[in-house]
Amino acid sequence: MSGTSAVMDLGSAAAAPLMPMSEPMELTHDVFLHHMTAMKTHYKSANSHSGTGPTHAYALPVHLMFPTGDALSHTAEGLAAAPAPGKAKVDAAVLASKRGTTTFAQHQTNAVNTATKKLQSTHNTSDFAAAMNAQRQKAKEESDKQIDATFNNLIEIGTQHPDQQQNILSLTQKIGAFFTNMLVQVGRFFTEIYNKIVGWIRSAADWVKGAAKEVGDWLGKTGKAIENFFGGLF
Numbered sequence: 001m002s003g004t005s006a007v008m009d010l011g012s013a014a015a016a017p018l019m020p021m022s023e024p025m026e027l028t029h030d031v032f033l034h035h036m037t038a039m040k041t042h043y044k045s046a047n048s049h050s051g052t053g054p055t056h057a058y059a060l061p062v063h064l065m066f067p068t069g070d071a072l073s074h075t076a077e078g079l080a081a082a083p084a085p086g087k088a089k090v091d092a093a094v095l096a097s098k099r100g101t102t103t104f105a106q107h108q109t110n111a112v113n114t115a116t117k118k119l120q121s122t123h124n125t126s127d128f129a130a131a132m133n134a135q136r137q138k139a140k141e142e143s144d145k146q147i148d149a150t151f152n153n154l155i156e157i158g159t160q161h162p163d164q165q166q167n168i169l170s171l172t173q174k175i176g177a178f179f180t181n182m183l184v185q186v187g188r189f190f191t192e193i194y195n196k197i198v199g200w201i202r203s204a205a206d207w208v209k210g211a212a213k214e215v216g217d218w219l220g221k222t223g224k225a226i227e228n229f230f231g232g233l234f
Helices: 029-044 087-122 125-160 162-202 207-231
Strands: none
Touching (some): 087 125, 125 162, 162 207
């Protein structure tokens, strides 16, 4: 290659031939099951490697991200739109997932309260740290069960009501992303409460009162986030 830079004549360059765009893959039952299974695996892998698992949403194909109108309602001639068959079951499954998520959050604060109560008598911060690490693993196991319950329930509904499959894919993409991000927040909560308690103890502050406030504040904030997220799905 010579020292003189080659210059491309853009004006005389032949235009690349336009390639036909492939049609989006039809949403068959097999395609539905493929994405539901892949999504479940994706979201359960979150926090599997010391908190470095994926927290981003599963890459669902764009044409499957938005439910069709037929999945939400159907209109018979001369009649007002009525809820589509299976929609009530999907809504019930989403509400069940909301309840499970709220219970999950409560379990984490219960664990912190139990550990802080023990710390009051033992004054052993190393044991408290070990309890938080153990609860982090329990939280991961509980989150996997929650994901399995939600996805398996919706897979069954989608199998019974194929018209709901696109709606279900859209919902589970959002629910899975929300829940795995929440799991990351739980891990941060455990780390922060430990660091704050140790700091309060060293400074002779009322760490028991401080810890109780931190736990209450976290649960209140998390409860609002759960309410707002699931409320936005309807």
